[in-house]
Every structure is written in C-alpha cells, then in structure tokens.
Amino acid sequence: MATGEENYDIDALTEKLKAFALTQTKSAAKMDSKTVGKVCKECWPKALQTRVDSSVFPKVMDKTTKSISLENKEQIRKFISEAAIQYDDIKEKSKDFKKHEKFLAEKIIESQLGIKKTEVSKTGAIDRLTDTSKYTGSHKERFDEAGKGKGVEGRVDKVDKSGYVGNYKGQGTYDEKH
Template identity: 45%
Template sequence: MLAKTGCFSLELSNTQRIDGKMASGSEIDDVCEVFRNFNILNSKDKPPNKMTSKAWGKMVQDCLGKDTTIRQRMDSSVFPYVQDKTTKTLDLTDKAKVDKVLDKMAEVYKECKPKEEKDTPVAEVRQKLVKRILDKKNPEVHATKTSATGGVDRMTDTSKYTGAHKERFDDSGKGKGVTGREDRFEKSGYKISKTGNVSGLTDTSKYTGAHKERFDESGKGKGIDGREYRFEDKGYVTGYKGDGTKQ
C-alpha cells in the first residue's frame, strides 16, 4: 500500500490490505501469472491480461480437478461475480479483483465440500487453492501421438480386416479377385456362401416346408412343379400341398 506525502509516494510494505484482509502482493502476482498462462493458451484472440471464461474453465479443471459440481459452481458463481460486465473478462492487472476471486473461490469450494472442509476456515481453504494453482503453473497440453507406421496399419494389414473386407483376401494377404467380391451360383441352383454364416438360407438340404418342396434332393430347383398346384385329368390337385385333394 502506498502512502502519499505531498508529491511523494512511499511504499510501506510488500503486503496489500484488501477489504480488511492481508494478502501477499507477490502471491497475487504469481497467481496472476498462472492465470495469464492459461489465458494465452486458451484465448489467443484476447489480450493476455483479459482472462476469458474459456481460460477460466480450463484453469479450474487443471488446478482444482474434474469434479463436475466444483467446475459448474466455479463457472456459474465465481467468474460472473468478478468479470467485467462489458468485456466478460477478468482483468488480471486489477490485483484487488484477483484477490477477491481467490476469496470467492474458497467460499464456493467450501460449500461444495461440506464434509471435508466443514471445520476449515475459509482463509485456510483459500491457501490450499492458491497452492494448487501455483503448483500447476501452466495448463495441461495433451499432444496427439503420431503412429510410427503412419496410422494406417489397420487399413493396409489384411490380417486385421473383418467382415466382407476380410473375405476379399486370402491368408497370405493376396486379393481373391472376383471370387472375393461376388456371390456365385453353382449348377445345383443355390448360392454359395463365402463365409458359411448364411448356410441356412443357401443350403437347400436345410430348407423346410414350402421352400423345401421347390428343390429336389440334389438341390436343383423343380421349376413350376415346385411352386404351383396342377390339376390332372383325374380331378386331383398334385403338388407338395395338394396331393390327394379332390376338386
């Protein structure tokens, strides 16, 4: 705090009195520096000393943990309390406001942790939070790991293919050509399954009911004889369902 005598200013100490509380000037400076680091990384289009809500949210997550309740309360109850109503930012050059931020953070944190911090004074909770902030120093940056193979091994290694793609290559990785891409028909009249998973649909020996009657024992289709009722001269309906039925 500065005491003015005439045209001279005298710095009395390195401690500032704000709202009746004692706060270390160097501590506030250090906190502002951490806030600034978060702001530079997360709000590149804003001045470093104008901390945005986005940078604030990242700071809360990295410094105070990923507790959803705490993050939401810090976003809804703390930042709006100190932000500039016009710019929607926190002025990091205003140390009194930053000091107020720390007080408000401690109050909200204590409310969110009633069991753990029930008997802990707000001032002590504040010191815990300040320590976490100063220990973090910089925001966490998760770099994208580059694959040594270029990240396309699952596209080029045929042994990792599944489903229809797998059926297009043999065990050596060589393409099967048209046999790996199209369904083929044998003379028996039914479709050959590449995987065998649909044998119940393509193996005529497994057909039942009306479907079974459309094919002979070799698997060859009976044509119209297997599909329609026919009348003989004797007046009976022949066919798989109508045998012996008098008309």
C-alpha cells in the same frame, strides 16, 4: 474479505494465469468464462468447477468486458476468495476461507496449466516404422540410412528422359560397340 493479506503468492498466481490466458485467448490481460473453466478443470475438484462457472465467475467478472482482468490483482483476489467460499461449502463447511484460498491458489501456481507433455512411445513404434530394412518395394526408398524421411524425393518417381528403359544395364555403351 480481500484486503491484500492473502497467505499465497499473488504475483506468482497472476503470472501463471497470464501465461495460461495468453495460450488460450492470445491476450495476457484477461480471462473469459471459457478460460476460467479450463483453469478450474485442470486445477480444482470437479464439484467446484460448476460452482465457479455458475456463481463465482459472474459475481467477479467485469460486467462490460465479461471477463476477469489479470492486470487487476484485487479482482484476482476476489476470484480466489469467492472460489474458496464455494469450496468450503462443498467440502468442509469449516468457514476457514484463508486456508482454502491458499489451497486453491497453490493448486494453480503448482499446476502445469496448458502445458501438454509429449512422451516417447513405450512400444518402440517409431523405431520400427523408420527401420528401412523392414520395408519392401518402393516404401524402402522413403527413408535414408539414418531413418530420416526423404520427403518428396522418397515419394515421387523422377522420370528419366535419357531415352533408355529404366532397367536397361547397357546405358551409354552404344558408341563403344560401333
């Protein structure tokens, strides 16, 4: 079935899988069962996820390394092909495997695999929390005028070893009076 006549971009698919595998296993060379499961969870329908985990991955994986080699495009083609067969069995039963292969491959290529988007708070909590005019006591010393945290300097009281009490206003005036 996998003859290199796929109707999807195998190179783009391989690169996307390598980049994702690198974020998961620190190796862009292979995908283990856990990584394949995460790809399925992020890209494919839920009904297909269990079938890939129980049927497709064990059938396609290298028996010695228990993984799919991302250097071997034939193994990736076989993985997509077997997943398409399972997808057809779940969804349509149309036996149009090439259409399903393209659909599944493009879902992976177009996805934002492993990329978590950080959004700015819609409630404005950051602005409120860094506004020093709203703090009282020692807490207002934790941020500078721009709202940037001072770090340790804003949290730790430095001991004044000059011999004067902290709120004494006449510090340094002893010699002037005598």
